[in-house]
Amino acid sequence: xxxxxxxxxxxxxxxxxxxxxxxEGLSIQQLxxxxxxxxxxxxxxxxxxxxxxxxxxxxxxKGGYILSRPAESIFVSEVMEALGGNLYDDSFCKSxxxxxxxxxxxxxxxxxxxxxxxxxxxxxxxxxxxxxxxTVTEKKTGTMLSTLLEQNLINIIDSKEAEEV
Amino acid sequence: xxxxxxxxxxxxxxxxxxxxxxxEGLSIQQLxxxxxxxxxxxxxxxxxxxxxxxxxxxxxxKGGYILSRPAESIFVSEVMEALGGNLYDDSFCKSxxxxxxxxxxxxxxxxxxxxxxxxxxxxxxxxxxxxxxxTVTEKKTGTMLSTLLEQNLINIIDSKEAEEV
DNA sequence: TTCAATCTATACAAAAAAGTATAAATAATG
DNA sequence: CATTATTTATACTTTTTTGTATAGATTGAA
Numbered sequence: 001x002x003x004x005x006x007x008x009x010x011x012x013x014x015x016x017x018x019x020x021x022x023x024e025g026l027s028i029q030q031l032x033x034x035x036x037x038x039x040x041x042x043x044x045x046x047x048x049x050x051x052x053x054x055x056x057x058x059x060x061x062k063g064g065y066i067l068s069r070p071a072e073s074i075f076v077s078e079v080m081e082a083l084g085g086n087l088y089d090d091s092f093c094k095s096x097x098x099x100x101x102x103x104x105x106x107x108x109x110x111x112x113x114x115x116x117x118x119x120x121x122x123x124x125x126x127x128x129x130x131x132x133x134x135t136v137t138e139k140k141t142g143t144m145l146s147t148l149l150e151q152n153l154i155n156i157i158d159s160k161e162a163e164e165v
Numbered sequence: 166x167x168x169x170x171x172x173x174x175x176x177x178x179x180x181x182x183x184x185x186x187x188x189e190g191l192s193i194q195q196l197x198x199x200x201x202x203x204x205x206x207x208x209x210x211x212x213x214x215x216x217x218x219x220x221x222x223x224x225x226x227k228g229g230y231i232l233s234r235p236a237e238s239i240f241v242s243e244v245m246e247a248l249g250g251n252l253y254d255d256s257f258c259k260s261x262x263x264x265x266x267x268x269x270x271x272x273x274x275x276x277x278x279x280x281x282x283x284x285x286x287x288x289x290x291x292x293x294x295x296x297x298x299x300t301v302t303e304k305k306t307g308t309m310l311s312t313l314l315e316q317n318l319i320n321i322i323d324s325k326e327a328e329e330v
Numbered sequence: 331t332t333c334a335a336t337c338t339a340t341a342c343a344a345a346a347a348a349g350t351a352t353a354a355a356t357a358a359t360g
Numbered sequence: 361c362a363t364t365a366t367t368t369a370t371a372c373t374t375t376t377t378t379g380t381a382t383a384g385a386t387t388g389a390a
Contacts, residue, residue, distance in 0.1 A: 001169055001245055001250075002169065005379090006377085006378080007166050008276070012276065027337085029336085040382090043338075044378095044379080044380095046337085047337090047338070047339085050338095057338090058387085059338080059386045060335070060337075060385090060386045061334070061386090061389070062336080062387080107177065107299070107300075110298075111299065118290055118291070121287065122166075126283070129279060133275075135275075170348060171347085194366085205352090208367075212367090222366095222368090223366085224357060225364095225367075226359070226364065226365045227358060228357070
């Protein structure tokens with residue numbers, strides 16, 4: 001259970017682009033220097049980001065990449081989806097109301113339920129963090145999203161009692 | 166960002182062992198038939214589980230594997246650790262009190278903070294689900310841990326406001 | 331128009347993960 | 361003790377992921 005290389009590098013590239021002057025954009029060459037990756041590899045990753053409509057490209061002389069939308073409206077969940085797909089596809093075993101159940105009727109179901117819960121939890125976090133939240137600016141120096149998970153962590157522990165053996 | 170094959174198969178094998186009669190255990194051959202994996206592959210996975218002291222082996226005639234502890238005390242987080250390691254190593258960027266911060270002072274820090282939050286969230290879930298919770302028995306049929314994540318999901322959304330721009 | 335800077339697409343190579351094969355060690359049982 | 365059923369360890373092959381190379385298409389500017 002690992003974060004793939006593409007996830008990390010693709011996200012870094014997107015954050016770099018979000019920090020650039022939108023009138024100029026960033027070229028593959030510039031991104032390559034900024035992140036210490038080969039130009040060929042950057043090109044491969046920008047292709048995925050572009051095909052997912054997260055960035056727009058301008059070809060030819062003075063070309064480069066810019067975000068296709070404001071950084072505030074691009075969420076990390078979308079970036080992960082574009083780069084590496086989901087941890088686990090949770091299209092079933094999920095109740096209509098959005099409340100998850102860990103069903104132990106069969107091993108298939110219990111394991112699938114577990115992955116679904118994990119997937120949902122990860123997705124819930126990543127779909128609430130935007131590229132703007134991760135972009136470094138002078139204004140933002142020192143900013144913390146300190147309560148993002150704080151309460152969250154406590155609740156899971158308490159809810160353990162809900163188990164009916 | 167994917168669940169590795171070893172994570173899934175290793176967990177399944179452990180659940181199978183937990184369901185077996187402790188006086189008999191389960192052999193590699195039996196596990197292979199139960200899960201539809203080659204004996205060689207099962208052997209590779211049981212080795213990891215054994216080295217992590219999650220199962221005990223008995224060699225020779227009538228040998229096999231049993232859990233080294235009660236299923237109630239083996240948590241999925243340990244199993245994942247034994248099989249594939251962590252999503253991300255979160256040994257730093259974590260405050261003493263256990264409250265996580267998404268620090269945006271530098272890109273390195275902001276991305277690392279994000280992975281740390283994700284890692285902690287996943288770990289919090291997996292360290293509260295035991296092998297017993299996933300094991301199928303007649304008694305347990307129909308059991309649900311329905312509130313495991315329920316509240317959890319709502320809190321993250323609300324806490325988004327805590328951001329100080 | 332011509333040139334250089336740039337993105338685009340596809341094919342290739344290297345590294346890591348997944349899965350297999352095999353020989354040796356161990357233990358129960360007749 | 362010999363045989364058979366079993367785990368153990370290591371080396372090997374296949375597949376997937378990661379990363380590179382290269383040739384072509386597009387654009388701006390002299």
